[in-house]
Amino acid sequence: MDSTERDEAARAFLADFRSMSTFGATTGGGVDRQAGTAADGQTRNWFRGLVEGHGFEVRYDAVGNQFALLELVPGVPYVAMGSHLDSQPLGGRFDGAYGVLAAAHAAIRLRAALADASAPAFNIAVINWFNEEGCRFKPSMMGSAVFTGKLPVEQVLATTDPRGTTVREALESIGTVGDFGLEVAAYLEIHIEQGRSLEDHGLSIGLVESTWGANKYEFVVHGEQAHTGATVIADRHDALLGASLLVAAAREIADEFSTDEHAVITSCGEFTVFPNSPVVVASRVDLLVDLRSTDHDVLAAADAELHRRVAAIEERADVSIERGAEHIWASKAYDASGMALAAAAAEELGLTYGTVRTLAGHDSTNMKDIVPTIMLFVPSVDGISHNEKELTRDEDMLAGVDLLTEVLRRVVGGDFVAGG
């Protein structure tokens, strides 16, 4: 591209980004597009219109993953790029959405560049994965988990939100479901960092070298419903006390088990009290606790300590604590040759870059287990994420699209995996 074309491409990306951010927009500058809601459906339809206008064909699979297909050479396999357009409640407008739009623009730019070059080795698909966030329907990364065979589709379609609506019903209500399937040769994803390491080091691009290991547990604390006024302390089986002690213990474990080399991060994001009435001792609390670390042994030690403490808390609060579903994923590396390819592309474009680890899960966490995968980050201001104040600067978004385009060019040209 010459500089006029570059300016035009940048303007087009930023204009599309602004349009996209109006769907589910919140007054605080973020978006609320939980999976399968009307706002999610509107965003998906907008995206369909956008890419169809550029000659893509749009298809859906049984779990609502949205595939935008750009066929360059009939019959050759596909390189896929993607992320997700759904959001947290009161989430930011960059998380996921940036990556989907960046992928579409990278594909559009590459097709223009290829118009007068040799035939590419691959076709291109841009995927908007269903329900990456996992707030309305659990677990997170649902669409890519089904696509990669980690979750059975029937189980996922029968999963209900807190009001009892199933995934199947939600997908039918927004009309973005089908029976499409796609064979993918390689996968690329770009995402905002949601942390501060790029910003702290003054870098434009992060090459993701591994995911952190994570152990996620659903706990149910069982107490006994009683009158808060009339029931003496000795007679109480207070589920809220038990659950609160578990939240405090999780933080203490993060503080105690982090080493100089490896941090332990613990969280509790969901915590629901029953019956939650002002004058009633809680009979039950459902909560999620997760532990993450880059190091397997550190994570295992922290995990053992958590379970030791559960027993002590049961005694202290005179409750029983049941461990329900768990999701465990080990710390796992991304493809080293993909990182080298991305580093060479960044150097060619004169972009500063470094290697990073991702604490958060992404759809590429699933995809890297089935195909060679490259994961790229752009900076997040102050590392703020899952928050309406989430921000990635225009120049960082544009640098990311430039790099993704160059990486895609190399991958489609056969530099990463052998072509069809």
Place this chain on the structure above:
Amino acid sequence: MDSTERDEAARAFLADFRSMSTFGATTGGGVDRQAGTAADGQTRNWFRGLVEGHGFEVRYDAVGNQFALLELVPGVPYVAMGSHLDSQPLGGRFDGAYGVLAAAHAAIRLRAALADASAPAFNIAVINWFNEEGCRFKPSMMGSAVFTGKLPVEQVLATTDPRGTTVREALESIGTVGDFGLEVAAYLEIHIEQGRSLEDHGLSIGLVESTWGANKYEFVVHGEQAHTGATVIADRHDALLGASLLVAAAREIADEFSTDEHAVITSCGEFTVFPNSPVVVASRVDLLVDLRSTDHDVLAAADAELHRRVAAIEERADVSIERGAEHIWASKAYDASGMALAAAAAEELGLTYGTVRTLAGHDSTNMKDIVPTIMLFVPSVDGISHNEKELTRDEDMLAGVDLLTEVLRRVVGGDFVAGG
């Protein structure tokens, strides 16, 4: 009454109690009749039909208190008895409802007994107070608070439930609202104990000598929404951690500040997390904390410790804790002459009795501040309350109705307060 009449009266009470317990009945043997719901409305209409069949007239005041009036002598003042027909979600079928039905039966029995005696000094009103429980609309004891001038009616009518429905709308939807007012000369209430002291001492009747002092606080813990996976511990402002530490601190204070003579009881019954998504650090938690004690000085020391700890928790969790509305009521004695009257009545009937304090608030807690009041308890099996398993045995319920009838006879005869 002769023994046939007594048997007939007992059967009638138990039959009415069973009918009443079908409204809002839960599968666990309790009831769910939160204030202003359809189930509350149905119970109120059933009660209206019951007492109208016995010749009472039913009226409502502006806040939905239901007055069943039994005029014995035109023009003389009223002695009121009452309690509440609303319940906790998944509450027991005795709490409140027993007292309303016992009062109606006591009035019906006394009228029959008076038929061939001298003219009584008072008429009789049975009051079903609106929203004693305070779970759907806060605060508790709402109807009696308005009646006794402690809360302004307009403020109460504008109070909303978590879905935004106002008290005014809820009352209009169930149709039990009016503009009635009543001057009351004395107030009697009978209630289940919701504790174990009567059962532990093998007593049939409790004469309530005082309320416990209670300090109730609404706290809002303000944190900052963030991604649970990607946000390092040092960057977190975790409202859920702050709120959990507050729950744990409240329990520690109960343990530390209870003395041999005076217990401190602390509770947190309502605890709501925002946005409550699995992968989001909580931005806000709303919670209620209350401290209760029979001793003013012990309560004050415990309260000071709670507020000292709030400051430490703000620092530990890097959050700010805002104190919202508070409800403070001092430990306060019931009328000593009323206790003596009830003790004499119990002796005449051969019922075992003792003095007790009430940890829980009751409508009589409000009424005793404006008129001479007598509060009676019957035993609760295992002290279980605000629970579907709440149970008071038939013989204990019947003994309570017998005693309330005898106490009413004496009060209506002018033995407690001067007649009109």
